[in-house]
Structures are given as C-alpha cells and as structure tokens.
Amino acid sequence: MANDPLNLDESGEWAGLWWLPDDPENRVPGVLRYKPEEGLVLSLIGMFEDRIVTTLADGLAVVHEGSRTWDVIHGAAEQREISLLGCVPSSSKRTYGARVKSPDKQTITVTTALIGAHVDSEDEAAFSKIEVSVENFGLWAATSVFKGVFSAPGGRPDGSGTISVEPVEAQSVEVDGTEFVLAHSHTLPFFDYRRGGTVGRMRDTAYMRIVPREATSLSDAMSSARLIQDLIALATHHAAGVIWLRLKLAQAVGESASGRQLPERNVEVIYSPAVIGKHDAKATDHHRVFFTCESLPFEEVIPRWYEVHERLQSATNMILGLRYAPAQYVESNLLTAVGAAEVLHRGLGIDQSPIPRADFKSMREAMLAQVPEEHRGRIRSSLRNDPTLRDRLYALAARPDQEAMSSLVPDVDRWASRTTKGRNDLAHEGQTPDHSIEELIAVVDVTTAVVILNILNELGLPAERQREIVHNHPQLRYTARGARDWLTAPTKEP
Structure with a gap:
C-alpha cells in the first residue's frame, strides 16, 4: 500500500531538487538513495560550495584545508518535502578547464532523512505523534486481529476451518503526560493466483503510538523509539531492531491558507539505528521470551518501564549491549x-555502608590525623565506606x-x-x-x-x-x- 511506512530494511530512491535552507533559490538536481547496508547518500548534478574560503581585503580568496558540512539540506522529491540532517560531503568533482563543459558532481553522506517535512534541526518541535515498529513487538503484545478455528469432529481434523479478522481495541496508558498506545493495522485480503496454486494473505502489524502532551522533536522521537526498542529487547532476550519509525506533522505546521486544519501528514524517518529490523524475518520462539503483555499487562509494564529505564539506564544499556x-x-x-x-x-x-556513617566519619578523621599533611589528600580519597x-x-x-x-x-x-x-x-x-x-x-x-x-x-x-x-x-x-x-x-x- 502507498501509505505503508518505509521499512528500514528496504532500499529507496528519491529524485528531486535540493537546496540549503539559507539559499533556497539555488536548487540543485540530484538523487537521494538509501540502502540498509550503506545508509543514505545524496548524489548531486551540480554542487554546494563545500570549500572553506576566506575573502581578503584585496578581493583575493584563500581556500583553507578541510571542507564544510551542513546540518540540514532541504529537498523536494516524489511530490514530498524532504529534510536531510547531518550532511557531510564525501566527494566533489569540479570541471575547471575541461575541454567540454559539463556539470559538476557532488556526493554527500546523510545521517537522517525526513520524508514528508521540512525542519531546520533535529530539535525542532514539529511533530505531534510518534509511531514505531520493532522486531517481535507483535509477539510481545500478545494480541492479533487474526483468529483461527479448525474443525476436528470426534477429535480428528477433517481439513475444514476458518480464519477470521476482528479489529483489536487499542490499549493505552498515560505516563508523565505522554500517552502510549498499543495499536494494530492490517491490510485488506489479497489473493495471489499462481500457476501452481493460490495464496490468500493479509498482514497484521502491531506497533506503538506515542502521543506527547506537546509537540516533539526528531531527537525526542528517536529517544522514544529507543525506549520501546530496549523494552522489547529485554522482554524477548534478543536484540530488537527498529523496523520503521513514522512521525505525524503537528497540525500547527500543516494548516492551510484558509485556516482549516489539514489531515495529519505522515513523515517517514530514514536512519541507522543500533540494529535495523527485518520485517519479514521469523519471530523469536515464544518459549525464549521472558514476558509478554499476558504475564505483565500493558497498562502496568509501560509506566514501570518508563521509570526503570530512566533510573537504571546505565545498567540496562550495558546488559542489553551483550544482546546487540x-x-x-x-x-x-x-x-x-x-x-x-x-x-x-x-x-x-x-x-x-559496611560501617555506620557516624562511626566511619570519626574513624576516618582519626586515621587521617596520623597521616603527614602532604599525603593526606591522597589517603582521604581512598578511605571510602562503600x-x-x-x-x-x-x-x-x-x-x-x-x-x-x-x-x-x-x-x-x-x-x-x-x-x-x-x-x-x-x-x-x-x-x-x-x-x-x-x-x-x-x-x-x-x-x-x-x-x-x-x-x-x-x-x-x-x-x-x-x-x-x-x-x-x-x-x-x-x-x-x-x-x-x-x-x-x-x-x-x-
């Protein structure tokens, strides 16, 4: 479906025009390409000035070592606004003195791309909602729109049965002014007629929707995605890759000239998380999972994880690092x-404390009194009641x-x-x-x-x-x- 999120394990390409936010009239044609194993690369036919140049009083220009980088490049491609963040030129080819005049070429490595919005930085509060899908999230959620019934009269299967689809009510809980919603989306039935048979299929996707009280930024959205990623990695005892990350543009940014609010606009985030999720890979075996929402209900685990993740983040980072x-x-x-x-x-x-604090303080002072003044600072730091x-x-x-x-x-x-x-x-x-x-x-x-x-x-x-x-x-x-x-x-x- 055209409105599906962009999976991070799938390649993409956007051909369009690109410009620097402070020079919107200078638009350069080029193609943004994304490959999971290589990341984001912008190939321009033409170039942005990447040399560090100083103009002297006599009009002469001095070119310094190194090259410029750009925090943001804006673009318009495939009928969508695009923002490129963290842009570093990797190669630039100028054609000075060439026998045949031809366009310059430039290749730029990009850290993050927002497909569907123009922002000026990763800290701009431009988004109203965050939606994220990570590996094994559906397994952890322990809910599905699919229900299967197999007929077995007398205890023996007769080959008949039904598969039905019933919408799942979203579960939500509010934590510190932010709403967390366990949501599902599913495709319409599709019949794939092959020469050797027919396959009927639908896809159910469980994902997390995060709705902050106020508009949020890309950097906060990535932190929220990491919060969910770490939760699923802990619950499944397996590295949990991000499959896709989608933002909703805040209504204030998407108002029409008449003052009416436009429908929410999707903004796809293309970046390289710690692990890129494989959306079609087989899920982890259920018996290898520590807990799901069956053993620890959604409305209970999210508030607790929100608090535990913040309080014990260093420890969880270290122990989950052994999984990633x-x-x-x-x-x-x-x-x-x-x-x-x-x-x-x-x-x-x-x-x-091995020794009561009051006792330890008097003991330390008594010991330090026996130490020469020039060594007292060193000894004081080593006398600890840990x-x-x-x-x-x-x-x-x-x-x-x-x-x-x-x-x-x-x-x-x-x-x-x-x-x-x-x-x-x-x-x-x-x-x-x-x-x-x-x-x-x-x-x-x-x-x-x-x-x-x-x-x-x-x-x-x-x-x-x-x-x-x-x-x-x-x-x-x-x-x-x-x-x-x-x-x-x-x-x-x-």
Missing part, C-alpha cells in the same frame, strides 16, 4: 556483566524471587567469590590465571542473568513467572547448569 553487539572475548563480557551489576546496585539505591563488589553481588542475589534465584545460582557464596576474584584479577593483573575459560563463561552468564532478573523484578514480574523463566527458558537452563558445574563449592570428603 556481543563481544568476541570472554574477558570483555566479564567486565561488562560485572560492571552492569555494580551500576545496577547503585541505581537501586541499596544503602549498604560496599565491596562481593557485598553488591550478595545484595542483588537477595532481591528477586528466592526460589528462582536458588535454581539459577545454587551457591551464591561461590558465585560472588569467584566473580569478584575474576574481575579483580583481570582489572588489576591483566589476566585470570585461577579461572578456566569454562568457569569465566559461567561467571559471565550467571552475573548477566542475575542482573536481568533484578530488572524484571523491578518491573513487577510475578514470582511465579520468574521461576518459570529460570526453569523453562533454554538459555537460563544452560546458565543454571553452568552454575552447578563451575560455581558450586566442591563437597569436602568426610
């Missing part, structure tokens, strides 16, 4: 997983459901001890001679799982579901087995 770009070396994964645990502990606001890494790991293990945790980490003492030693040896000695590769892998997997369970616990995931995840999720079952094999203290002989 897993490191090839166990040492890097060790530092990331343990770092996420430490950052999470701080974000949770657990007050675990919990150790082992203390933090113990505290994290105590927060989720304890039955689930005991299945995942049967020997918390051993896990905390070996994780602390592995991290300290790597950070201070540059190697982990007392750990085998298998044990390090178990440390990384268990620490990652403990962080994830804590985040899920903060989202309010029921204890029963936490137990189901540990017992049934293939990766967490593997992690629990590694904990039993490598992170359990050996039994002493009687």
